[in-house]
Amino acid sequence: MTDTHQDLAAHAQKMFGESITAVHEFAGQLTLDIHRDRIVEICRTLRDDPAFAFEQIMDVCGVDYLDYGRESPAGPRKGPRFAAVYHLLSLRHNRRLCLRAYLDDESPMIASVTGIWNSANWYEREAFDLFGIVFEGHPDLRRILTDYGFIGHPFRKDFPLIGRVEMRYDAEKQRVIYEPVSIEPRVLVPRVIRAEGFAKG
Amino acid sequence: MAEIRNYTLNFGPQHPAAHGVLRLVLEMDGEVVQRADPHIGLLHRGTEKLAESKPYNQSIGYMDRLDYISMMCSEHGYVLAIEKLLGIEPPLRAQYIRVLFDEITRLLNHLFWLGAHALDVGAMTVFLYCFREREDLFDCYEAVSGARMHATYYRPGGVYRDLPDSMPQYQPSPLRDTSEITRLNANREGSLLDFIWDFTERFPKHVDDYEMLLTDNRIWKQRTVGIGVISPERALQLGFTGPMLRGSGVEWDLRKKQPYEVYDRLDFDIPVGVNGDCYDRYLVRIEEMRQSNRIIRQCVEWLRRNPGPVMIEDRKVAPPPREKMKGDMESLIHHFKLFTEGYCVPAGETYAAVEHPKGEFGVYMISDGANKPYRVKIRTAGFAHLSAMDELTRGHMIADVVAVIGTLDIVFGDIDR
Numbered sequence: 035m036t037d038t039h040q041d042l043a044a045h046a047q048k049m050f051g052e053s054i055t056a057v058h059e060f061a062g063q064l065t066l067d068i069h070r071d072r073i074v075e076i077c078r079t080l081r082d083d084p085a086f087a088f089e090q091i092m093d094v095c096g097v098d099y100l101d102y103g104r105e106s107p108a109g110p111r112k113g114p115r116f117a118a119v120y121h122l123l124s125l126r127h128n129r130r131l132c133l134r135a136y137l138d139d140e141s142p143m144i145a146s147v148t149g150i151w152n153s154a155n156w157y158e159r160e161a162f163d164l165f166g167i168v169f170e171g172h173p174d175l176r177r178i179l180t181d182y183g184f185i186g187h188p189f190r191k192d193f194p195l196i197g198r199v200e201m202r203y204d205a206e207k208q209r210v211i212y213e214p215v216s217i218e219p220r221v222l223v224p225r226v227i228r229a230e231g232f233a234k235g
Numbered sequence: 236m237a238e239i240r241n242y243t244l245n246f247g248p249q250h251p252a253a254h255g256v257l258r259l260v261l262e263m264d265g266e267v268v269q270r271a272d273p274h275i276g277l278l279h280r281g282t283e284k285l286a287e288s289k290p291y292n293q294s295i296g297y298m299d300r301l302d303y304i305s306m307m308c309s310e311h312g313y314v315l316a317i318e319k320l321l322g323i324e325p326p327l328r329a330q331y332i333r334v335l336f337d338e339i340t341r342l343l344n345h346l347f348w349l350g351a352h353a354l355d356v357g358a359m360t361v362f363l364y365c366f367r368e369r370e371d372l373f374d375c376y377e378a379v380s381g382a383r384m385h386a387t388y389y390r391p392g393g394v395y396r397d398l399p400d401s402m403p404q405y406q407p408s409p410l411r412d413t414s415e416i417t418r419l420n421a422n423r424e425g426s427l428l429d430f431i432w433d434f435t436e437r438f439p440k441h442v443d444d445y446e447m448l449l450t451d452n453r454i455w456k457q458r459t460v461g462i463g464v465i466s467p468e469r470a471l472q473l474g475f476t477g478p479m480l481r482g483s484g485v486e487w488d489l490r491k492k493q494p495y496e497v498y499d500r501l502d503f504d505i506p507v508g509v510n511g512d513c514y515d516r517y518l519v520r521i522e523e524m525r526q527s528n529r530i531i532r533q534c535v536e537w538l539r540r541n542p543g544p545v546m547i548e549d550r551k552v553a554p555p556p557r558e559k560m561k562g563d564m565e566s567l568i569h570h571f572k573l574f575t576e577g578y579c580v581p582a583g584e585t586y587a588a589v590e591h592p593k594g595e596f597g598v599y600m601i602s603d604g605a606n607k608p609y610r611v612k613i614r615t616a617g618f619a620h621l622s623a624m625d626e627l628t629r630g631h632m633i634a635d636v637v638a639v640i641g642t643l644d645i646v647f648g649d650i651d652r
Contacts, residue, residue: 061319061585089471095599095612103603121586121599121614125485128492132586153474156622179276179651188281195288223290227604228579
């Protein structure tokens with residue numbers, strides 16, 4: 035862990051204590067796993083405390099861990115299925131931080147951070163649309179990217195890549211209708227996980 | 236007395252000033268905008284989900300189609316994320332080539348933006364001038380990758396191939412006489428670098444032309460000064476990046492602050508605005524074009540002096556050269572494996588960001604160790620900028636909505652993904 039990340043992680047652990055469940059560093063990125071109930075107060079401190087000063091939120095992203103590592107010898111990963119990931123940027127200290135909160139499998143739900151960073155508004159709408167994560171306290175939680183009247187959450191891993199319905203114009207009814215998809219799903223390149231150093235030398 | 240009520244107006248999805256498929260529901264009080272509600276997603280193609288179903292290298296082409304007027308910069312963000320996960324670094328020459336083409340792409344983007352913005356606001360001529368210069372830059376794209384727009388030129392570990400030694404030339408045709416052909420081919424006699432150098436010699440004068448048409452133009456100033464004003468604090472709150480943030484006076488540019496590739500070896504300045512209105516953002520982008528021109532010249536000088544490899548030698552990531560593949564069994568196997576199965580990336584997650592012409596382009600990539608990404612999240616600048624539409628246009632006249640859409644520099648390929 036680099037020095038700046040070490041300081042940042044130490045300060046965060048001092049400030050938030052039990053709310054941080056894990057600290058990871060990989061490829062120059064510091065990730066804090068946090069408890070979902072504390073998201074708003076943690077984010078408020080991260081923005082307002084001068085030692086953090088994360089003025090900007092770059093991204094809010096849903097993740098579905100359903101199939102994570104399914105092809106590996108150890109089998110799929112256990113643990114919560116959904117996570118919300120927040121990418122923060124501090125202009126003052128010129129550094130980034132990533133927060134991850136694991137959510138319930140049945141009804142993924144987390145408090146909205148729109149009140150802290152206004153730009154989270156659309157990102158949360160997107161995560162709701164694509165993953166079905168409900169952001170409590172969001173002022174206007176509508177679908178954003180999918181069609182009007184779309185059913186389902188397309189970026190979940192159990193949603194097929196080809197979708198469930200297809201659309202065509204029906205000449206008899208004189209309008210556009212939806213029907214179940216007529217194409218077969220196909221995989222051109224199977225997903226494989228090779229051990230590190232596979233076939234080296 | 237008759238009751239006067241607000242009425243709603245649909246702007247788009249088919250509107251020439253909407254820059255694509257934006258459906259903007261405006262609540263109007265007479266000619267004054269009370270509320271703007273952008274409806275997006277009409278161009279949603281599920282790029283991220285598609286990327287999750289393919290080996291890493293096969294999605295590079297999708298990145299071109301995100302922001303279809305600054306193609307290689309989007310590729311750069313994606314390729315950078317893979318490189319961070321793999322822990323590899325491209326050769327120095329490849330890094331210079333990437334910077335060179337990032338800046339060419341910035342010119343492409345800003346020229347398109349300037350032309351379209353001016354056209355929306357009523358200046359026809361600038362559009363034609365800008366597209367004349369874009370044509371030369373597309374020839375550079377074509378010379379290295381074979382495609383004028385969707386290049387798929389960057390690869391994890393370097394770039395697809397080295398810069399060509401000759402430029403394609405105009406051929407004799409019944410439509411053009413010999414003197415015309417000679418004139419058109421005059422700057423195409425040498426290598427691609429000579430062609431780019433010739434362009435950078437001409438380009439500052441062209442920027443002067445655009446400025447002569449617009450900067451002190453009374454109509455242009457009436458349409459842009461004081462329109463869509465945003466304070467630095469609000470700009471940060473609303474997630475602005477790139478020229479939108481710099482137009483409000485915040486000096487923040489990833490090329491300087493978090494340098495990637497060889498930007499820390501190059502000499503250039505970051506322009507910032509003062510008032511945070513459409514006019515300042517225009518000035519910032521104009522100056523960025525001049526700075527890009529400077530960077531391109533530095534890259535061309537370096538590239539002329541330093542030949543070398545443009546792709547790493549790791550055969551697990553980069554394919555072997557064609558001639559080696561013909562004679563060597565192991566190379567043949569590497570080639571076959573790479574183009575069928577692809578390569579496996581160590582489990583982990585990373586966020587890689589580049590200074591895209593529009594702002595910060597970030598790719599958050601999660602790998603579970605497979606030959607396909609587990610999750611790809613693309614953070615585009617336009618998405619955050621468009622979400623501020625309501626705040627930027629509230630209280631302005633309907634004609635200013637067009638000026639604000641122009642200044643946001645939005646492209647629906649990267650907003651809807």
